[in-house]
């Protein structure tokens with residue numbers, strides 16, 4: 001059985017205490033590999049190596065840093081099939097989804113490699129009197145902590161800008177999906193990344209994650225994960241004055257007006273509800289439909305979701321794969337029960353699926369629930385699975401009130417052919433990202449992040465490059 005080890009100072013290493021945890025294949029519900037159960041001593045060792053690598057890495061000419069990071073992107077592309085299969089097996093996501101995500105992991109490296117060549121100082125001239133310039137310097141050794149839903153995609157989304165700006169990194173992928181981060185270690189070596197620049201420590205969040213957050217040698221934390229973990233991290237990091245970027249949970253609304261292009265709205269809302277089993281922070285989990293279109297939309301939506309094949313990740317016909325872990329599977333099922341108790345009417349799905357030969361895997365049908373008050377727990381709390389609610393509305397004011405009623409504010413989709421209405425709703429919706437007549441269309445230069453309890457700070461483009469640097473103003477009197 002493969003042993004997933006830490007990657008520290010350019011070498012795969014056993015955890016110092018030589019303890020391992022089980023790693024599951026969700027499609028089968030079986031252990032298929034072991035993962036390093038590291039602790040604060042492994043983190044401390046990784047930080048020391050990162051510190052030693054820093055003096056050289058931070059002054060490396062931009063073009064050299066570009067070449068190394070760009071080579072990592074090429075190697076991810078060259079290994080796309082291997083990485084996609086590993087991701088599907090480890091996470092439970094269908095292969096077509098994993099391929100797209102591995103492609104995006106390469107893009108993340110390519111994008112920030114290029115950004116390293118373009119990132120520049122600013123100058124502010126006080127005419128005839130003084131000139132100011134702003135140096136953007138690396139922070140030092142930074143920590144990156146990523147979740148299990150889009151493993152390599154989100155891992156690289158953090159480490160690529162951190163490295164591009166000249167920092168050394170100690171990173172922790174989710175203990176539930178460690179495989180592709182493990183494989184990335186050797187690709188970084190092959191790309192010529194100097195030892196110690198990127199260190200990957202595996203293990204449990206409350207052990208390895210919290211050791212990273214509290215280590216005084218780590219100067220900034222970029223975290224993506226649940227809101228409760230984010231609060232915990234903020235409470236530890238804030239008194240140490242660490243720079244923090246927190247990308248947290250969501251309970252995103254899809255707002256469908258009667259004047260939308262119905263077929264496109266249905267097709268995309270099915271994707272935004274059930275892609276990756278609904279385990280994407282950007283998935284829409286509350287569908288609001290203008291009353292005159294409600295029945296038509298519902299009927300077409302149900303027709304579409306009944307066609308989605310639920311099955312093992314590696315089966316090429318699978319459209320909805322396995323839920324990532326037994327614990328998460330049980331959490332989602334408990335929310336389906338809660339929805340029933342709250343008066344919800346299950347229009348589609350709600351059942352466990354047991355595909356032939358994979359009876360022990362964790363599968364749930366795409367589920368649609370109506371008749372739930374917008375204030376109930378099912379409509380307020382993040383479920384993070386293939387479960388969505390549908391609710392009619394009559395006016396713009398009413399739908400804004402319902403859409404904005406949660407503690408989250410990550411993303412929203414609006415469907416209408418009326419441009420002024422779309423802009424008005426976009427301005428008033430409380431979220432960091434708004435899609436009009438689309439979903440998950442991403443330009444990596446745009447600000448990415450949430451408001452309210454969906455996070456603090458923005459990632460993407462210059463936002464990420466600025467996060468991973470300190471701005472120093474130098475003023476010269478003439």
Ligand code: NDP
Nearest residue numbers: 146147148174175205206209210225226229247248249281
């Ligand atoms: P968690 O918050 O449980 O975990 C995220 C990461 O933090 C994991 O690597 C985890 O390790 C680690 N961790 C757990 N406890 C601690 C701790 N005390 N200190 C430091 N690190 C810790 O989230 P999930 O992995 O369950 O991911 C799902 C969540 O992520 C959802 O809420 C989702 O909305 C959110 N998310 C947000 C996105 C955004 O951009 N806003 C994008 C994608 C997901 P381990 O897993 O090993 O315990």
